[in-house]
Amino acid sequence: MTGILVHGGRLIDPASGLDERLDLLIVDGRIAQVGADLPLPPGTEHLAASGLIVAPGFIDLHTHLREPGQEHKETIASGARAAARGGFTTICAMPNTEPALDSAAVIDGMLQRARDVDCRVLAIGAVSIGRRGQELAELAALRDAGAVAVSDDGDAVADASLARRAFEYLSDLHIPLAEHCEDPAIAQGGVMHDGAVSARLGLRGQPAAAELSIVQRDIALAEAAGAQLHACHISTEPSLQAIADARARGLHVTAEVTPHHLFLTHDVVAGSGDDLLYDTNAKVNPPLRTESDVQACIDALVAGVVDAVATDHAPHAAVDKQCEFDAAAFGISGLESAWPVVNSLVESGRLTLSEAIERLTIGPVRAWNLDRGELSGLGTLRVGAPADVTLLSTDAVSRVEPDSWASMGKNTPLAGHTLSGVVAATISQGRIVWDGREQ
Amino acid sequence: MVTEPIAEPLDAPSPRVPFDEPITDWRHRHLLDVDTLSREEILRVLSTANAMAEVLDRPVARTPALRGVTIFNLFYEASTRTRSSFELAGKILGADVINVSGSGSSVEKGESLVETLNTLSAVGADAVVMRHQASGAPWLAARTIDGHIINAGDGQHAHPTQALLDAYILLEEFGDLTGRKVVIVGDILHSRVARSNIWSLTTLGADVTLVAPRPLLPASLASGADEPEHPLALPSVRVESDLDQAIVGADAIMALRIQNERLRGKLLPSSAEFARRYQLTAERVAKASPEAIVMHPGPMNEGVEIAVDIAHGPQSRIEAQVSAGLAVRMAILFLLIRGGA
Numbered sequence: 106m107t108g109i110l111v112h113g114g115r116l117i118d119p120a121s122g123l124d125e126r127l128d129l130l131i132v133d134g135r136i137a138q139v140g141a142d143l144p145l146p147p148g149t150e151h152l153a154a155s156g157l158i159v160a161p162g163f164i165d166l167h168t169h170l171r172e173p174g175q176e177h178k179e180t181i182a183s184g185a186r187a188a189a190r191g192g193f194t195t196i197c198a199m200p201n202t203e204p205a206l207d208s209a210a211v212i213d214g215m216l217q218r219a220r221d222v223d224c225r226v227l228a229i230g231a232v233s234i235g236r237r238g239q240e241l242a243e244l245a246a247l248r249d250a251g252a253v254a255v256s257d258d259g260d261a262v263a264d265a266s267l268a269r270r271a272f273e274y275l276s277d278l279h280i281p282l283a284e285h286c287e288d289p290a291i292a293q294g295g296v297m298h299d300g301a302v303s304a305r306l307g308l309r310g311q312p313a314a315a316e317l318s319i320v321q322r323d324i325a326l327a328e329a330a331g332a333q334l335h336a337c338h339i340s341t342e343p344s345l346q347a348i349a350d351a352r353a354r355g356l357h358v359t360a361e362v363t364p365h366h367l368f369l370t371h372d373v374v375a376g377s378g379d380d381l382l383y384d385t386n387a388k389v390n391p392p393l394r395t396e397s398d399v400q401a402c403i404d405a406l407v408a409g410v411v412d413a414v415a416t417d418h419a420p421h422a423a424v425d426k427q428c429e430f431d432a433a434a435f436g437i438s439g440l441e442s443a444w445p446v447v448n449s450l451v452e453s454g455r456l457t458l459s460e461a462i463e464r465l466t467i468g469p470v471r472a473w474n475l476d477r478g479e480l481s482g483l484g485t486l487r488v489g490a491p492a493d494v495t496l497l498s499t500d501a502v503s504r505v506e507p508d509s510w511a512s513m514g515k516n517t518p519l520a521g522h523t524l525s526g527v528v529a530a531t532i533s534q535g536r537i538v539w540d541g542r543e544q
Numbered sequence: 545m546v547t548e549p550i551a552e553p554l555d556a557p558s559p560r561v562p563f564d565e566p567i568t569d570w571r572h573r574h575l576l577d578v579d580t581l582s583r584e585e586i587l588r589v590l591s592t593a594n595a596m597a598e599v600l601d602r603p604v605a606r607t608p609a610l611r612g613v614t615i616f617n618l619f620y621e622a623s624t625r626t627r628s629s630f631e632l633a634g635k636i637l638g639a640d641v642i643n644v645s646g647s648g649s650s651v652e653k654g655e656s657l658v659e660t661l662n663t664l665s666a667v668g669a670d671a672v673v674m675r676h677q678a679s680g681a682p683w684l685a686a687r688t689i690d691g692h693i694i695n696a697g698d699g700q701h702a703h704p705t706q707a708l709l710d711a712y713i714l715l716e717e718f719g720d721l722t723g724r725k726v727v728i729v730g731d732i733l734h735s736r737v738a739r740s741n742i743w744s745l746t747t748l749g750a751d752v753t754l755v756a757p758r759p760l761l762p763a764s765l766a767s768g769a770d771e772p773e774h775p776l777a778l779p780s781v782r783v784e785s786d787l788d789q790a791i792v793g794a795d796a797i798m799a800l801r802i803q804n805e806r807l808r809g810k811l812l813p814s815s816a817e818f819a820r821r822y823q824l825t826a827e828r829v830a831k832a833s834p835e836a837i838v839m840h841p842g843p844m845n846e847g848v849e850i851a852v853d854i855a856h857g858p859q860s861r862i863e864a865q866v867s868a869g870l871a872v873r874m875a876i877l878f879l880l881i882r883g884g885a
Contacts, residue, residue, distance in 0.1 A: 300769075301777040301778075302776050304762035304764040305777060307700040308700075372776060429678035429680065431679070
């Protein structure tokens with residue numbers, strides 16, 4: 106028997122509404138007991154949590170691990186280590202690997218390699234073979250191999266007839282189609298938000314309408330098919346309004362926002378100095394938008410129109426970003442800065458602490474119905490749940506220093522920002538995978 | 545203008561151009577765009593260009609002002625007038641000028657821009673004049689190497705020496721641009737010339753009107769734009785879609801080049817329809833001020849954005865623009881390399 110007693114912390118479990126000073130006993134990878142002043146059983150490790158928040162481990166619905174195929178950007182192991190440091194105990198790996206996660210065999214292989222890493226890795230299968238948007242992948246086989254959703258993320262399922270058939274086919278498989286909402290015909294290769302900053306910088310812009318177009322199309326297709334649409338990384342006010350309307354009509358539409366779309370505007374591409382920055386670390390898809398879009402994302406998160414904060418962790422090698430803006434890769438490495446960014450909304454009074462944790466834990470679990478089988482209790486601190494626990498501080502201040510990150514992707518426009526909120530320790534499946542000390 | 549036979553020593557001092565005196569009133573290390581130049585700084589460039597024009601009028605247009613200086617012309621895009629004008633400008637000032645193009649160099653072997661710049665720096669580039677298809681590339685260059693960077697056109701973003709030579713022509717014509725009405729017509733969206741001119745012309749007090757069909761206008765300049773007061777936005781200028789109205793009373797009209805592939809039904813219905821609505825014709829120019837001048841950054845599509853008779857008529861300053869380009873580029877090289885921080 107192996108055990109950990111998490112002692113003296115403030116337990117916050119949004120799923121049960123719990124917010125009390127309680128101890129937590131973990132035995133054999135499950136939560137065994139929750140109570141005040143629990144004794145330390147013999148042979149049990151003691152983890153001091155006084156002054157810290159004890160929360161369920163975070164769940165990321167949107168992580169890019171670059172393995173297989175681009176291990177120079179990130180491996181499953183390095184991504185999982187980054188997750189642990191960021192307080193994440195479950196991450197859902199997007200299928201845009203090389204090869205894509207478009208067959209049961211490729212998913213099997215990925216999950217095999219993910220077995221002993223520092224967090225739980227779930228797979229998202231591809232919608233189409235090779236993510237090429239032409240022929241449907243064997244979606245039932247992907248689900249049976251463990252895919253918790255399907256997505257061609259990186260690209261939308263641009264062909265409306267294929268999207269229609271995908272939603273129809275998924276209607277009895279009970280997994281969502283996680284859509285990258287960007288109509289390529291409208292976005293036309295835009296490298297940032299189409300607005301005042303793109304006009305100033307002479308960069309091709311992608312308008313908000315490119316996102317709205319796919320959101321509206323997919324709401325119609327999902328409704329007609331009786332399937333679930335999960336709208337990934339929504340970034341604009343009109344799309345959020347469309348999603349709010351669909352949910353109000355009772356449709357099975359879920360959505361996520363990223364930390365960066367909650368925190369940064371397109372201004373950061375230009376920078377704040379005298380010289381224009383063309384900051385390739387701020388090149389991300391969907392692009393950073395306007396201040397009113399940021400506020401709309403926050404409002405939607407507060408209102409529960411958006412179920413989850415998901416990182417869209419997209420690590421890249423330095424050379425992918427040390428180049429002309431047009432040539433740079435899209436993406437922000439996000440696992441290790443997610444908590445301080447979300448915590449900034451708590452600090453500013455937009456979210457309660459419990460709401461913030463909810464959007465990182467039980468929120469995503471409910472969105473994708475992950476609380477089943479051996480994952481029963483995921484995203485909660487209830488007795489019997491997987492022992493995935495995160496110890497957080499809300500007031501400790503730290504500088505974002507990607508060079509000290511576990512992720513191989515150092516690409517973030519937040520580098521150098523001072524934020525409050527630190528992940529003090531992470532327990533994944535009963536094992537302490539992060540204790541604040543670099544190994 | 546520069547190929548007279550030798551009649552006096554190469555480095556005969558000019559009585560009016562104090563080439564040997566240190567420059568203490570120029571603070572810019574690079575010329576990336578004109579958006580960071582004050583009115584006084586633009587005028588400083590243009591008065592220096594005037595002095596350079598005098599050099600060009602000498603029997604032997606040569607001065608050793610930049611002797612010992614190595615300038616690389618790094619051009620990733622084809623260019624005739626800008627490239628040859630920079631090359632000549634450097635040579636007239638006595639610098640060693642080396643041309644590197646996107647083809648026939650390691651660029652073709654896939655070398656990154658950063659590596660290429662480091663290479664130029666390692667072999668002793670004092671200044672790099674660069675043209676690049678990616679907006680912002682010169683800013684990356686300025687952060688990468690120590691030498692002076694002169695932007696000779698980046699993507700759809702900026703073309704500062706074109707804007708300065710346009711200002712030179714306009715000031716030569718009107719003396720002062722305050723309240724002068726300048727109309728820029730055509731493909732604003734894709735035009736680095738338009739963007740830079742918006743900055744310099746508004747800085748000089750001109751009243752600027754942009755004229756374009758909506759698909760050729762950046763969204764943020766169209767009516768109903770979402771952040772009209774954005775601190776990073778382009779300066780606020782008038783925007784019209786009807787050239788016949790906008791041109792009334794104009795003191796200067798700049799036509800912009802429109803690429804043929806943009807006129808084949810994807811962005812705009814057709815070349816003929818574009819010409820019908822936006823071509824600078826004699827009939828339209830007649831609605832401008834009687835002293836109005838017509839400009840074009842070149843290369844022109846005669847018969848598309850500009851009628852042949854207007855392009856070569858008495859109001860055209862298009863050839864003068866090319867000549868002014870040489871003096872302005874000499875002035876920029878001189879000020880940056882001799883004065884710039």
